[in-house]
Amino acid sequence: MKITGIELRRIAMPLVTPFRTSFGTETARDVLLVRVATPDAEGWGECVAMSEPLYSPEYVDGAADVLRRFLIPALAETTDRSPYAVNRAMEPIKGHRMAKAALETAVLDARLRANGESFASFLGATRDRVPCGVSIGIADSIPHLLEVVQGYVDEGYVRVKLKIEPGWDVEPVAAVRERFGDDLMLQVDANAAYTLADARHLARLDAFDLLLIEQPLAEDDLVQHAELARRITTPVCLDESIVSASHAAAAISLGACSVINIKPGRVGGYLEARRIHDLCRAHGIAVWCGGMLETGLGRAANVALAALPGFTLPGDTSASRRYFATDVTEPFVLGDDGCLAVPTGPGLGVEPVPEILKEVTVSTEWIPF
Numbered sequence: 001m002k003i004t005g006i007e008l009r010r011i012a013m014p015l016v017t018p019f020r021t022s023f024g025t026e027t028a029r030d031v032l033l034v035r036v037a038t039p040d041a042e043g044w045g046e047c048v049a050m051s052e053p054l055y056s057p058e059y060v061d062g063a064a065d066v067l068r069r070f071l072i073p074a075l076a077e078t079t080d081r082s083p084y085a086v087n088r089a090m091e092p093i094k095g096h097r098m099a100k101a102a103l104e105t106a107v108l109d110a111r112l113r114a115n116g117e118s119f120a121s122f123l124g125a126t127r128d129r130v131p132c133g134v135s136i137g138i139a140d141s142i143p144h145l146l147e148v149v150q151g152y153v154d155e156g157y158v159r160v161k162l163k164i165e166p167g168w169d170v171e172p173v174a175a176v177r178e179r180f181g182d183d184l185m186l187q188v189d190a191n192a193a194y195t196l197a198d199a200r201h202l203a204r205l206d207a208f209d210l211l212l213i214e215q216p217l218a219e220d221d222l223v224q225h226a227e228l229a230r231r232i233t234t235p236v237c238l239d240e241s242i243v244s245a246s247h248a249a250a251a252i253s254l255g256a257c258s259v260i261n262i263k264p265g266r267v268g269g270y271l272e273a274r275r276i277h278d279l280c281r282a283h284g285i286a287v288w289c290g291g292m293l294e295t296g297l298g299r300a301a302n303v304a305l306a307a308l309p310g311f312t313l314p315g316d317t318s319a320s321r322r323y324f325a326t327d328v329t330e331p332f333v334l335g336d337d338g339c340l341a342v343p344t345g346p347g348l349g350v351e352p353v354p355e356i357l358k359e360v361t362v363s364t365e366w367i368p369f
C-alpha cells in the first residue's frame with residue numbers, strides 16, 4: 001500500500017451541553033483528524049487528545065506537532081504498511097500515544113478499506129451490536145442531575161456513569177440510586193480527584209452497589225490503588241493509569257484494579273487495546289470501552305472494539321447526539337435495545353459527510369510522501 005500523503009485536519013465540534021469533570025468543563029472539542037491518502041483508498045484516524053493537558057499529558061497542538069515533526073517522517077522512512085510495522089516505525093519516539101494511535105488507525109483504515117475488510121472483522125469482534133452506557137458530568141444541583149439521568153434512561157442507555165469529585169460524590173450517588181432503584185447499572189468516575197486519605201469517605205459509596213469506581217486516585221499510583229482496593233468493596237477500575245499492556249499487567253499483578261476502561265487513544269492504538277483486552281480476559285478482568293467524546297470516526301472504531309468478547313461491561317459508547325447536534329459522519333443512533341450497531345463496511349465503515357466536514361474544518365495541512 002503506497003501512501004501518497006497525509007492530511008492533518010483540525011475541526012471544531014461544539015458540545016450540545018457543557019461536560020464537567022473533576023478536572024474542568026468542556027464546551028467544545030478541538031479535534032485533530034489524520035487522513036492517510038493512498039491510490040486505492042483513504043484512511044481516517046481521530047486523535048483523542050483534549051485542547052489542554054488536563055486528562056493526560058497530551059494536548060491537541062502537541063499531538064499535531066509530534067505528528068508533523070516526528071511520527072509522519074518516521075512512517076515515511078518505511079515502506080512496510082502492515083499495522084505492526086507502523087507501530088514499530090513510531091516506537092523510537094517516546095510517549096505521545098494519542099498521536100500515535102491516530103496515525104496507526106488512519107493507516108489501518110486505508111488498508112482495510114482497500115482490502116474490503118471491516119474494523120470489527122480485523123479486530124476479532126464477535127457481536128454485531130454493543131450495549132451502551134452514558135457518562136454524565138458533574139451537575140449544578142441534585143434535582144438537575146436527576147433530570148439529566150432520567151433523560152438518558154428514557155433514551156435507553158443500559159448503564160449510567162456519574163462524574164464525581166470531593167464534595168460531589170455520596171449525595172448524588174445516593175439520590176440517583178434512590179430515584180432509579182437497585183436495578184440501574186451505576187458507576188462513578190473520579191478522574192484521579194482523591195487520595196488514599198479519602199479511603200474511609202470513598203468506602204461510603206460501597207452502600208450503593210456500584211459496578212465500579214473509576215480512577216479514584218492519581219494516574220501514576222498503582223500501589224495506592226491496590227491499598228484502596230483492600231479498603232473498599234466497590235470494584236476499582238483504572239482509566240488514566242493504564243497506558244499499555246505492560247501497565248495493565250502491573251496493575252493486575254499488584255491488585256490495583258479488577259476492571260479496566262480501555263481507550264485505544266490512551267494506549268497508543270487499537271492493536272495495543274486488543275492486547276490489553278486479551279491480557280485481561282486471560283486474567284478474568286472485565287474490560288469496557290471508554291470514550292473521549294469522539295466524533296463518528298473514532299466512535300465507529302470504538303464500537304467495533306467494544307464488540308470483542310472480553311468487553312463484558314457497557315462502555316462509554318453513546319449515540320452521537322449525546323455530544324454533538326451534528327456529527328461529521330452519519331450519526332450513531334441508539335437502538336430500542338440500548339445498543340449501537342457495529343459498522344460492517346470496509347475499514348471504519350463510516351466516512352465524513354463532505355459538506356459537514358467542510359463546515360467544521362478550522363485548518364488543513366497536507367504532508368506529501
Ligand SMILES: CSCC[C@@H](NC(=O)CCC(=O)O)C(=O)O
Nearest residue numbers: 021026135290291292293294316
Ligand atoms: C472530557 S473527559 C474525557 C475522559 C472521560 N470520558 C468520559 O467520561 C466518557 C466520554 C464519552 O462518552 O466519550 C473519562 O475519564 O472516562
Ligand SMILES: [Mg+2]
Nearest residue numbers: 189214215239
Ligand atoms: Mg475515566
